[in-house]
Amino acid sequence: MNQPYLxxxxxxxxxxxxxxxxxTAGYYSFSVIYPFLFALILAVIINPVVEWFEQRTGFSRGINVLIVLSGFLIAGFGLLTLIIAEIVSGTAYLAKMLPVQLNKIAIYSEAFFTNKIMPLYNQFATFFDGxxxxQQESIIAQIQHLTSEVTSSTASFLSIILESVSHFFAFLPNTVAALMISLLATFFISKDFYKFTDGIQVALPERLLIGARAVYIELKKALTGFLKAQLTLVGITMILVLIGxxxxxxxxxxxxxxxxxxxxLLPYLGAxxxxxPWILYLVLTKQLPLAISIGVLYTVVLLVRQLAEPKILSKSIGLHPLGALVALFAGFKLFGFFGLIIGPALFVLIQAFIHTGICKDIWLFIKGK
Incomplete structure (x- = not known):
């Protein structure tokens, strides 16, 4: 082989x-370092607010960081309290209305069994006796096989649900511990924010710092746009549902x-x-006009969100609508529902490397120039 090509x-x-x-290192170390990555991102986000307090309070940076973090925690707990209050109010409303609705469902089920199931059973019994x-043994064997399959599927489904519940309660303490570690790490990172940045500037080469700074600016702009896009989509959903x-x-x-x-907002749930469940409940309680109306409203919400998401994401994070659509689809296929976040994030990272000239530098390095 020619020496230059080699x-x-x-x-x-x-x-x-x-x-x-x-x-590979990032993938396998993520489970250990993710609280500190979250802390770093949070420290970067709150840094402008901390600087604003420093300019106006005259307190030390550590006290200003405590003030800002306390404000974030109070706002978070306030939102959580509001959500819990609404859940309690909704639960009280359900406790009052549920017995009446369950009685309606019981009456409907009894009428359905008497008018629909029993005549079918009598017809089948007459047909079976003939x-x-x-042929009777073959039908009995098929029914036994079907019953066995249904029982096995039901048992597997219940097992999955019970395992999910146990995993959730096992995961909860780890989540609380990771959150506490992230908050402590956020405080220490934000308190000595400029010491860390000065140390990095001394340790790293100037060319690498220029590239990293340019990528940081691109990613910060994309992250801000992504958050704005998600809030816009949530606002659209809320407004459509409220009007309907x-x-x-x-x-x-x-x-x-x-x-x-x-x-x-949640990947595994959604509207x-x-x-x-609401539509199914309305159908079971014979509220068909309202069930159809809620179904139409859900269809409208779903279509508007699916059509608006690529456009809003592309406008907010600087991606072409086709690129945003490809990133969403590829992320969903590769990483599941969380890929709807990971896909655009990786696309933005690659785009940041291209815009800042890092990809060009790598290509020139490979060519030996």
Whole structure:
């Protein structure tokens, strides 16, 4: 092989090896360092607020960091208190209305069993008695097989639910511990924020600092845009649900719209976790006009969000709508529901590398220039 091509291949292999090593190290160390990554991100976010307090209070930076963190915690607990209060209010409303609705469901189930199931059973019994013995045995075997399959599936489903509950309660203490560690780490990072940044500037080469600073600016802009996009999408969901419920004259329209918007933020749930059980309940209680109306409202919310999400994301984080759509789809396919966040984040990171010239520098390094 020609000597220049051998050197290019060697440098390309070296770059790929470094990328693979960094990716592997990040993947396997994430479970250990994620509280500190969260703390670093939070420290960067609150740093402008801390600086604002420093300019106006005259207190030491540590006290200002405590003030800002306390404000964030108070706001978080206030929101949590509001959510719990709304849940208690909704639970009280359900406690008052549920017995009446359950009685309706019981009456409907009894009528359905008497008018629909029993005639079918009698027809099947008459048909079954007219069959030959071999045919009866075949039908009995198929019913036993179907019953076994249903029982096995039900047992597996219940086992998964029970395991999920146990995993949730086992995960809860770890989450609380990680949150406390993140808050403490945020305080120490934010308190000595400029000492850390000065140390990094001394330790790293100037060219690497320029590239890192440019990537940081791009990512900060993209993160701000992403948060704004998510808040916009949640606001759209809340407004659509609120308008629809007010037109349908549904009780507690503001509360339902507020919680639907919050749940719409969660990857595994979404607005469907509110609307689908609600529609099924309305169908079972023979409230078909309202069930159809709620179904239409859910369809409108779903379509508007699906159509608006790529456009809003592309506008907020600087991606082309097609790029945002590809990032969402690829992230969903590779990482599941969390890929709807990871996909655009990786796309933005790659775009930041391109815009800041890092990819060009790597290519020039591989070519030996």
């Amino acid at each position: 050197a290019i291949a060697f440098r390309a292999g070296y770059v790929l090896l470094v990328i693979a090593a960094v990716g 069959l030959e013995a071999g 419920l007010l037109l349908l004259q549904v009780n507690h329209a503001f509360t339902i719209a507020f919680f639907t918007g919050l749940i719409d 469907g976790s509110v609307f689908v």
